[in-house]
Amino acid sequence: MGILIIGIGNTLRGDDGAGQQAALLLADVLAGDDVDVIACHQLTLEMCESLARATTAVFIDAEYGGAAGEIRLRSLVPAGADLFTHDLIPETLLSAALALYGRAPEAWMYTVCGEDFGYKEGLSLAVRVAVNEVAQRVTRFCRTAVPDAQLSGA
């Protein structure tokens, strides 16, 4: 497996669904590429097997705080090993992949700042625009292997 994309979020809580929405867009756009896409409500331990097989993992999630639609990007490293399996974070999942399968991929995390996390389906306008941009940036990486410029602060 090449690249693994995991979009996380609750689509019944407004902008919290940003990660899932981005993953669904990418599943369409990248169908046929050497890319696996998972759109999920939350991370589960079973995903660490797929992670261990990937060369690169890209997580996408919503974030609370910040200007609506602001996109943040950071590198991830395996960390943490004492959390309950109900609140797994990407770093812990990478840590589990390393512990169980002997390797964890290079990994990044895109987050999109939301503004409305109420009980509703659908994203606010600013978040919808940001989700499209994240999808374009991830697609560009998948097709060119050039890391996102934001990673180096450019």
Place this chain on the structure above:
Amino acid sequence: MTKTITIDPVTRIEGHSKISIQLDDSGKVTDAHFHVTQVRGFEKFVEGRPFHEMPSLTARICGICPVSHLLASAKACDGLLAVRIPPTATKLRKIMNLAQIAQSHALSFFYLSAPDLLLGMDADPAERNIFGLMRVNPELVRGGVKLRQTGQQIIELLGGKRVHPSWIVPGGVSEPLTEEKRDQILAMLPEAIGIAWTAYEWYAEEVHKFKEEIESFANFPTLFMGLVSPRNTLAMYGGDLRVVASNGAVLEDHRQAEDYLSIIAEKVEPFSYLKSPYYKPIGYPSGIYRVGPLARMNIIDHPGTRLADAAFEGFKTLDRQSSFHYHYARLIELLYCFERTEQLLHEPDILDRHVRAQARPNAEEGVGISEAPRGTLIHHYRTNKDGLITYANLIIATGNNNLAMDRGVLQVAKRFVDGERLNEGMLNRVEAVIRAYDPCLSCSTHAVGKMPLEINLVAPDGAVVDTLTR
């Protein structure tokens, strides 16, 4: 001077609860209770909804076992339609239920309970978790991950998604199985069966190390209830109700779903939001009964598949009334689920395209019962002439075990807790007796972040005598 110890929340279970332990002047346990601290209200707020929405609505009761609710609800709705669903639909529903039970059992045994079993009840809580287990026995965890994945993938292949699939509908299922998907599922099964057998063989050796826990983890006579096939083998989807006493006496045999109200009644206790069902002919609280893997092993003649039958021979040598053996029974059922799925997928009509009976409502009352991972699950609906729900009674698998869990907490606390000298291992055993039942109190409501655990020993004047925190 009496004192109370509170364990709040109980960890590594699905949902939120607490345990209170009452001590006397000398620090000895005098009483203990298991409290479920959340209220859901599904039975009330579904009133007025069209009956055909019930499978989707009630599946939201749980994020771990939505398939169980889908099935029991769809069966109750089949009753409202008064239809007999196509035989292939029955087999496909059975496969999804087996996959659901397998993935849930894998979660319970490998993720939640194995840390106690492998690392020890007295191990440091910072290590006594799935990540601690990875360091000590990564192969066991990899096996658990693979088994859970297999169950989830079967559900996804059949229903389109792993959680809350909408494929099970009143009258059958919405789509037939394709040859490609059947072959995909069949290809996964040999590895899953191999892993389940290896885990069983390992645990069959390990179990003898837990003599004290076996003797005191809800080890008392109760009744056992569940569904059985006409030949008294495991029946996870269909079958009839059977109630058997600890001494093997059969109190109810091959009773139909519609008869459940003559067998079970429910009592409300002021200390818990979870109702306490009991066996009606004996009354409350003597009519205490257990459901789930341990109960199912106690009501059948044998499971009905090759390896599960072989493992059952080992079970028959155990002290069969100890709730500690829920773990053992769960491993037998893991084997059964994958073996039985293989059998069903080889049925000649499994790819038949007629999988749904169409009908308008023909009855105003329907009862659906199936076996969920944690035990017998009952959905009972009444509607008006327009098909709108006027009454819903849901007896959830975990609820059936409420009395046994409550009494089990007292037994294990009396055995292990010394109020003058609290330690982590004592209190973990009190939690572990609950964990053995794998209670699913509410999977769909989760605390944000890491759940704290604080155990206070409090004097009647409010002074905190001792505290343990996690």
